[in-house]
Amino acid sequence: MLASMVFLCLSIHTAADHTSFSVSQAPKEAIVSTGGNITFYCIFPISQEHSWVQVLWWKQGENEYLRRSAEGRRRFGLKSKASGYFQLLSVNIQDSGVYHCAVIRQGVLRGNGTGSHLIVHVAPTPLKIVSRTPQRNTSAFLTLVCETASFYPENFTLTWYKNGIETAFGIHTNKVQNTEGLYEVSSSLVETQSVPSDTNYSCLVSHVSLRTPAVVIHTVSKSNQDSVHNSFSFWTAVCAVAGLAFLVLMIVIGMRCRLQNNESKEECDTGPNRSEELGATAEVMHYAAINLSRTSKTPRHKREEIQRRGTGNDLTYATLAFTGSEKNGEMQ
Numbered sequence: 001m002l003a004s005m006v007f008l009c010l011s012i013h014t015a016a017d018h019t020s021f022s023v024s025q026a027p028k029e030a031i032v033s034t035g036g037n038i039t040f041y042c043i044f045p046i047s048q049e050h051s052w053v054q055v056l057w058w059k060q061g062e063n064e065y066l067r068r069s070a071e072g073r074r075r076f077g078l079k080s081k082a083s084g085y086f087q088l089l090s091v092n093i094q095d096s097g098v099y100h101c102a103v104i105r106q107g108v109l110r111g112n113g114t115g116s117h118l119i120v121h122v123a124p125t126p127l128k129i130v131s132r133t134p135q136r137n138t139s140a141f142l143t144l145v146c147e148t149a150s151f152y153p154e155n156f157t158l159t160w161y162k163n164g165i166e167t168a169f170g171i172h173t174n175k176v177q178n179t180e181g182l183y184e185v186s187s188s189l190v191e192t193q194s195v196p197s198d199t200n201y202s203c204l205v206s207h208v209s210l211r212t213p214a215v216v217i218h219t220v221s222k223s224n225q226d227s228v229h230n231s232f233s234f235w236t237a238v239c240a241v242a243g244l245a246f247l248v249l250m251i252v253i254g255m256r257c258r259l260q261n262n263e264s265k266e267e268c269d270t271g272p273n274r275s276e277e278l279g280a281t282a283e284v285m286h287y288a289a290i291n292l293s294r295t296s297k298t299p300r301h302k303r304e305e306i307q308r309r310g311t312g313n314d315l316t317y318a319t320l321a322f323t324g325s326e327k328n329g330e331m332q
Contacts, residue, residue, distance in 0.1 A: 021045050023103050025113040032091050033121045033209050040116040042084040042101030053105050055084030060098040060115065088118070093152055093182065096120045121209035122182055124151035129203055129218040142191040144218055146203035150182035153208065158187050161202040197222045 023044045032038045042055050056065045057076060066086070068074050075087040084103075088095060101113035128147050134140035146158065154175070160167050173187040189201065199220040206213040 021111055023101065023111040023113045025099075025101060025116045027116060028114070029117040029119065031119045031121060031208075033123060034092055035090055037087065037089045038091060038118060039085055039087045040099055040101070040118075041079065042086070042103065042113050044082060044103045044111065046082045047105065053078070053081070053103065056102045056104065057086045058100055058102065060100060065102070091118070091120050093120050093122055093180065120152070121207075122150060122152040123209040123214075124148035124156060124185070124205055124207050125210070125214045127203060127205060127214050127216040129201065129216050131218065139192050140190045141193060142195050142220070144189045144201055146187045146189075146205075146216065148185045148205060150178060150180070150184050151207060151209065152182050154183045155208065156183075156185065157206040157213075158185060159204045160187070160189050161200075161204065163200050164202075195220050 021044065023042060026041045026043065030038050030040070040057075042057075044053075047053065055076070055078060058065045066074060066076075068076065073089045075085075075089070077085055079085045084101060086099065086101065096118055098115045098117050100115050103110045103113075126149055130145045130147065132143045132145055134143050146160070148156075148158075154177075158173060160171055167189075170190040170192070171187060172190075173185065175183055175185045177183050185205075187203065197220055201218045201220070202215055203218075204213050204215045
């Protein structure tokens with residue numbers, strides 16, 4: 001907070017000071033890759049009097065002067081009586097921007113520098129090629145994916161080569177920006193035909209951060225082909241087994257439903273007839289009365305069975321009387 005107030009006060013004082021002098025900076029623009037170092041210089045007129053001079057630095061867009069960092073990445077100092085310097089070590093993408101110097105003599109801000117633009121480049125290296133298993137629903141025999149590391153700025157060129165010859169068939173390239181403002185690229189190459197072993201595929205990337213293009217090479221080996229073939233055979237077998245199991249399950253379900261339907265039909269057909277038979281049997285009534293009379297002189301037994309049948313609502317009633325006389329034993 002104090003540094004911000006001093007920065008503001010010095011800026012106001014400079015605007016009102018007509019004795020201020022021009023301050024220049026070098027270089028005006030610097031391009032550095034991440035991890036590199038850069039030094040900016042602040043140049044101002046030599047004072048006729050041996051007065052105390054201080055050079056401060058600030059980044060455009062910020063409201064306070066830069067300080068020495070705890071990790072020692074920022075270094076400040078006087079190069080001579082007419083120049084100061086600012087050294088930035090191990091730069092990263094967040095260091096990009098415009099830096100200005102401020103010259104202070106005898107506690108008075110004499111002038112600000114013209115500014116030095118720092119551009120930080122992030123190289124897309126290392127590159128890598130990944131061999132991916134083709135999807136089941138595609139006709140791809142081989143799929144290779146070339147992936148870059150995060151890089152900046154976004155402009156790049158990516159080219160595929162097959163056995164040293166540039167190829168553009170079956171290639172799809174995608175670029176995304178991550179949360180840090182850097183870019184990442186993945187480019188896929190799809191082969192729909194069988195590829196002989198020892199075939200070489202190269203992915204070549206050109207970027208402003210690279211002095212020479214970066215390249216990565218992938219060689220198709222017999223093991224890669226066997227892996228693709230085995231994977232295809234495996235999924236084919238899985239699909240076949242799954243289809244067969246589903247067919248058997250449907251057959252079992254169909255047979256079970258058919259049996260249940262037949263049993264239900266038989267119950268519907270036989271149910272009423274059986275009820276009628278039971279009803280008819282219950283409605284048939286038989287009644288018999290037998291009166292046997294005999295004398296002591298007549299030891300003979302007469303037995304007669306009477307059987308009458310009735311169906312439906314018929315009622316059978318029978319009476320039989322035997323009378324035996326002592327004289328003639330006749331039966332009436």
